[in-house]
Amino acid sequence: MRSVLIRGVVLLTALLAVVLAPHTTARAELRAGAATSNITPPLGGDVVGGFVPFPAAHIHDELHARCLVLDDGKTRLALVVCDLLGIHRSVSDLARAQIAERLAIPKENVLISATHTHSAVSALGTSRYAVDQQPDAYQQFVVTRIVDGVARAVNLLRPAEIGFGIAEAPEHVFNRRWYMADSYIAKSPYGDIDKVKMNPPGGGKELLRPAGPTDPEVSFLAVREPDGAMIGLFAAYSLHYVGGVGSGDVSADYFGMFCDELVRLQGADPKLPPFVPMMANGTSGDVNNINFREPRPRQAAYEQMRLVANDVAGKVHQALGEVSYRSDVELGAAYREPTVRWRVPSPALMAWAKDKLNEPPTESNRADLPRIYAGRAVAMAEHPAETVVPVQALRIGDVWIGTMPFEIFTEIGLDFKRRLPGKGFLVSLAHGYFGYLPSPAQHELGGYETWLGTNRVQPETSDVLLDQLSEMIAAP
Numbered sequence: 001m002r003s004v005l006i007r008g009v010v011l012l013t014a015l016l017a018v019v020l021a022p023h024t025t026a027r028a029e030l031r032a033g034a035a036t037s038n039i040t041p042p043l044g045g046d047v048v049g050g051f052v053p054f055p056a057a058h059i060h061d062e063l064h065a066r067c068l069v070l071d072d073g074k075t076r077l078a079l080v081v082c083d084l085l086g087i088h089r090s091v092s093d094l095a096r097a098q099i100a101e102r103l104a105i106p107k108e109n110v111l112i113s114a115t116h117t118h119s120a121v122s123a124l125g126t127s128r129y130a131v132d133q134q135p136d137a138y139q140q141f142v143v144t145r146i147v148d149g150v151a152r153a154v155n156l157l158r159p160a161e162i163g164f165g166i167a168e169a170p171e172h173v174f175n176r177r178w179y180m181a182d183s184y185i186a187k188s189p190y191g192d193i194d195k196v197k198m199n200p201p202g203g204g205k206e207l208l209r210p211a212g213p214t215d216p217e218v219s220f221l222a223v224r225e226p227d228g229a230m231i232g233l234f235a236a237y238s239l240h241y242v243g244g245v246g247s248g249d250v251s252a253d254y255f256g257m258f259c260d261e262l263v264r265l266q267g268a269d270p271k272l273p274p275f276v277p278m279m280a281n282g283t284s285g286d287v288n289n290i291n292f293r294e295p296r297p298r299q300a301a302y303e304q305m306r307l308v309a310n311d312v313a314g315k316v317h318q319a320l321g322e323v324s325y326r327s328d329v330e331l332g333a334a335y336r337e338p339t340v341r342w343r344v345p346s347p348a349l350m351a352w353a354k355d356k357l358n359e360p361p362t363e364s365n366r367a368d369l370p371r372i373y374a375g376r377a378v379a380m381a382e383h384p385a386e387t388v389v390p391v392q393a394l395r396i397g398d399v400w401i402g403t404m405p406f407e408i409f410t411e412i413g414l415d416f417k418r419r420l421p422g423k424g425f426l427v428s429l430a431h432g433y434f435g436y437l438p439s440p441a442q443h444e445l446g447g448y449e450t451w452l453g454t455n456r457v458q459p460e461t462s463d464v465l466l467d468q469l470s471e472m473i474a475a476p
């Protein structure tokens with residue numbers, strides 16, 4: 001009898017302890033899923049990346065929308081990287097609206113960016129400079145494939161852990177804006193004298209020094225199953241693109257080759273579900289893969305692209321061995337559309353532009369820069385005074401990913417990193433294509449990236465957007 005009473009007291013004490021204990025909510029475990037969607041266009045569409053588009057004649061390698069979905073039990077994020085030069089904001093708006101409706105992931109929780117491969121058919125519509133547009137057939141196809149890719153990633157959600165890492169790859173990034181000797185005169189298509197030259201003649205004595213920095217870091221989030229099988233990887237590197245494709249070829253450039261090589265190096269099981277790496281464009285508006293001090297000899301198509309992709313993938317593969325993983329991470333997202341001002345051509349510039357466009361078109365002047373930029377100036381005169389610009393901040397634990405819909409200069413990305421309370425990086429060409437984004441200081445120097453029509457917004461825009469992102473990140 002006494003033993004029964006003792007057991008009863010023990011049981012009652014245990015029950016009281018449970019009832020009276022402070023209420024705590026156990027954190028749900030992190031889950032993740034990743035998938036790809038093929039967005040390769042039909043042959044014949046215009047390949048963009050140069051001043052004069054040309055028809056796609058061959059598919060060297062397929063283009064993809066690579067998708068990663070993260071879920072902490074309360075918040076779900078979707079990250080999508082598309083093998084495209086850029087996406088018009090209508091593509092992102094429509095895809096995110098369909099994802100919200102079909103998959104219940106809020107629009108502000110979905111990041112969609114383009115890599116900036118220069119060998120893809122345009123997803124910018126009839127005019128990349130149109131403020132609003134109805135998506136064309138290829139844009140509608142890209143939207144459908146993005147939504148399908150995110151849905152497939154959701155279908156593959158499973159327990160996961162995540163870690164942040166950095167690999168150093170300084171040997172592939174070179175600032176392409178240079179101060180030149182006084183003997184070299186750099187002019188804009190409008191006749192202005194620039195203080196710097198974009199892509200100057202290589203190896204010459206007139207080269208003085210680069211006009212801006214580079215960022216050697218390949219920042220990445222690595223996601224794996226608790227037993228170590230890789231699920232996905234979201235990386236960003238501030239390298240514009242590499243190029244050197246075959247004539248008329250469609251290619252994902254080094255961004256796609258990096259993904260393929262990293263899968264190979266990881267020895268990922270070819271069985272489903274697959275390991276899905278993705279490489280976003282960091283902040284490379286003024287950085288490319290050309291060493292202007294020591295120009296490299298002529299190479300075969302894809303030779304330099306594969307060299308860069310394989311080397312960067314190898315460095316990330318090695319850095320993955322140092323990553324510390326966690327499953328107890330909180331996710332968050334913030335999204336704003338601040339208002340900025342479009343640049344406006346002056347009356348004198350408009351008069352010049354109209355005169356230039358009145359000259360009879362010929363086969364030889366189709367690629368004439370003054371004529372091209374005259375057309376851009378006239379198009380910009382039709383813009384309203386202001387526009388809204390989508391910016392986004394995603395939080396994965398103590399890592400922040402910021403976005404802007406521009407080809408962002410590297411110094412802006414470095415400034416973003418300095419402002420962060422933790423770790424993170426800035427992604428270019430997300431949720432739209434608004435042209436180049438130099439800093440105010442770079443605007444003073446002139447050069448291709450600052451020309452009216454290459455750059456479309458007021459010089460202070462980068463500071464405005466950085467301030468917006470800083471507020472979003474600091475908000476509780």
